[in-house]
Amino acid sequence: MSELLSRFRFPLTYLVLALLCVLSMSSRREPAEMTLGSQALLEVTVPLQQMVTLPVRELRDLWDDYVALVGLRERLDELETKNAKLQEENLRLQEAVVASERFERIESFIGERKLIPSNVIGQDLSPWFKSITLDQGAEAGVRPGMPVITDSGLVGVVAGTTPRFSRVLLITDPQSRIDTYVQRTRARGAVHGNADGSCSFQYILREQDLRTGDQLLTSGLGGIYPKGLRLGSVSAVERKPYGLFQSADIEPAVKFEQLEEVFVIPERRELPSEDEFANEDEELWAVGEGATAPPAAPPAGATPPAATTPPATTPPPPATPDARPEE
Amino acid sequence: MIFFQVRLIGVGICLLLGQTLAQHLPEWLRPDLVLIFALAMGLRLRGTGALILAFTFGLIFDLGSGALPGLYAFLRGTACAATRLFDRALYLRAPVPWAIYVLAYTVIDALLMCAVVGFFVPGSTLTWESILTSLPGMAIFTALLAAPLLGVFQRLDPESSPQAAWGLLARGRSRL
Numbered sequence: 001m002s003e004l005l006s007r008f009r010f011p012l013t014y015l016v017l018a019l020l021c022v023l024s025m026s027s028r029r030e031p032a033e034m035t036l037g038s039q040a041l042l043e044v045t046v047p048l049q050q051m052v053t054l055p056v057r058e059l060r061d062l063w064d065d066y067v068a069l070v071g072l073r074e075r076l077d078e079l080e081t082k083n084a085k086l087q088e089e090n091l092r093l094q095e096a097v098v099a100s101e102r103f104e105r106i107e108s109f110i111g112e113r114k115l116i117p118s119n120v121i122g123q124d125l126s127p128w129f130k131s132i133t134l135d136q137g138a139e140a141g142v143r144p145g146m147p148v149i150t151d152s153g154l155v156g157v158v159a160g161t162t163p164r165f166s167r168v169l170l171i172t173d174p175q176s177r178i179d180t181y182v183q184r185t186r187a188r189g190a191v192h193g194n195a196d197g198s199c200s201f202q203y204i205l206r207e208q209d210l211r212t213g214d215q216l217l218t219s220g221l222g223g224i225y226p227k228g229l230r231l232g233s234v235s236a237v238e239r240k241p242y243g244l245f246q247s248a249d250i251e252p253a254v255k256f257e258q259l260e261e262v263f264v265i266p267e268r269r270e271l272p273s274e275d276e277f278a279n280e281d282e283e284l285w286a287v288g289e290g291a292t293a294p295p296a297a298p299p300a301g302a303t304p305p306a307a308t309t310p311p312a313t314t315p316p317p318p319a320t321p322d323a324r325p326e327e
Numbered sequence: 328m329i330f331f332q333v334r335l336i337g338v339g340i341c342l343l344l345g346q347t348l349a350q351h352l353p354e355w356l357r358p359d360l361v362l363i364f365a366l367a368m369g370l371r372l373r374g375t376g377a378l379i380l381a382f383t384f385g386l387i388f389d390l391g392s393g394a395l396p397g398l399y400a401f402l403r404g405t406a407c408a409a410t411r412l413f414d415r416a417l418y419l420r421a422p423v424p425w426a427i428y429v430l431a432y433t434v435i436d437a438l439l440m441c442a443v444v445g446f447f448v449p450g451s452t453l454t455w456e457s458i459l460t461s462l463p464g465m466a467i468f469t470a471l472l473a474a475p476l477l478g479v480f481q482r483l484d485p486e487s488s489p490q491a492a493w494g495l496l497a498r499g500r501s502r503l
Contacts, residue, residue, distance in 0.1 A: 013375040014408045017382045021404070024397030025447045042390045045343070052344045056351055 105151050106261060115149075115263035116140055121165070130173035130197060131156070132259065137164045145224055147265045153230035153253030154178075154218060155262050166264075170256060171231065172197050179222050180231055182208075183215040191216060191231055191250060199232060199250040206246050210237050216250060226265065334483045335372070339364050339384050342476075346388070355464035358472050361388055362436060365403040366429060366473070367480050369410025370419060381407035395447055402436055402443075422474040430470035437462050 005012070106117075118140075122133030136142050138161045148155040148168045156170040169176055172193040180191045180201065187208035189201050204210055214234040220227030232252040239246040342360040349357045361384055368377035385403030389396055409432065410419065419425050437458055444453045 010375055010378065010408070010411065013378050014404060017378065017404050018401055021382070021397035021401035025395045025401070025443070038390060038396070041387060045387055045390060048340070048344060049347045052347045060351070 102261070106263075108151075114266060116142060116266050118142070118148075118166075118262055118264055120259045120262060128174070130170040130176075130193060130256070131159065132168050132170065132256075132262075134158075134166045134168060134262065134264070135164070136264065137161045137166045139163045141266050142166045142264050143266075146267070147225050147229065148262050149229060149265060150254055150259070150262050152255070153232065154225065155254055155256075155259070157224055158264060168262070171254075172199055172252060172256060178225060178231065179219040180216045181219045182210065182234075183217050184211075185209050185214070188219060189245075197256075199252055201234065201248040201250050203245050204247065206239065206244055208246070210234060210239075210246060210248055212237060226267075335368065335380065335480070338479065338483065339380065343384065343387060355461040356468055357465055358469040359433060359436070359465065360469075360472070360476070361385070361399075361403060362406055362433060363429060363469060363473050363476050365406040366410045366432060367477050369407040370414055370425075370477070371480055377411070378404060378407050395444060398440065398443060402440055405439070406432060406436060422477075425477060426470045426473050429473035430466050433466035433469045434462060437466075 116136055118134040118136040120132050121135045124131040132155075134142070134148075142158055142161050144158050144160055146158045148158060154171055156168045156173070156176065158166050159169040160167045170193065171178060171191065174193050176191075176193045178191045179188065181188045182204075185208060187204055187210065189204040191199055191201050193199055201210075201216060212234050216231040216233065218225040218227060218229040218231060230253045232250040232254075234248045235251040236249040237246065238248060339361075342364045345360050349360065364384060365381040368381055371377070372380070382400045382404040385400035386397070388399040388403070410428075413419065413428070417424060417428060419428050438455060441453055441455050441458065444451050
């Protein structure tokens, strides 16, 4: 028997060990706690593995962070080029979005009106005068004296034309004078440009109620500008202790430094009478965000609110030579 | 002989750690060092000592691999037994037949593993088709390392001749 065992010791040992393995495999199909022996074995082997793995990881990090970066210069150049192209494309797309929004605003502003759209292609070369050049001229129907507007408000008046171009005198030009009224109180005065590019509201009677934030609209008197075009808002009121009039600084409704597209109103206004000016039912060119048409005349017999009632006794401002440019 | 076995255990542990290092190689390039060790022990050691060592290292491998408990113990023990069985018939003590044998057995071992896992874990995704892509490269790389490793075992054997080519071919049968 012992000789037999000795002779077949190897295959028998194999069979016993293999059987143990099979039993182990068949009994542990589901996750379960390890035996104490397995735990002890694992506790010994894992630190050994860590001793090997950690230096390898450090070496790999060293390689990845330093040695492998040697060839990255070309890659960096390539990515920088790509980044520049993407930034350029992004800029173009942003510009397209801004233009699209602007065109939508312009489209809603134009509505049924007959206007001559035009692009601003030049600025006044002189630092003392404020004018712009448009890419539409006499061939497009532009004539001197036609008002120029944007969706924000009044820009100026056409001062001269060529067949293909026209020059517009801005309301901020020192030569500009525009008969104006305050939307809230109907008080009249004149807006004129200053040499520094700002606007002033002058010749308002001293007793008139003028406040910061009041909206100023063209009166339509003078035969150039239609009534109701927005000029801007009062930014500061100056009332001296003497004199007949008060004055104010104006924040123009139009951002002249950002002008790109404007519209020429292809009509020359006739000089309205004082009665026409006082008529609240007159159609207004109410343009600009803050510009709204004055409230309609109250029905007969009703007492209109004092603030919206035009002062019947308001005299026309003296020495207001209308908004006619000094050509 | 005991001294030789103790050194073999040291080598086996080194190979286990080497197997840890091999995990950082691409999957198709990972040699199975413990399989070489198990096969070589079937070639070098007499008696059941080789078998027990092979099972033990297979068990350690099981603990580190997350496989079925006992799977690698079974596979490595079987590898050791198979080498002992085929040694005489295939003349495995020459480098080239030894490398070819390791190459073939690496494939057989993988197929056997798939069969065992498929038997004990129904629905397992470890199928023959799934290992076909990485198996050839792994088998070739294992075979390439087989002969040098057997040379290392030969150097550890105090009774081998250091002048002999591979130390195995010249005196192989006298040890069995």
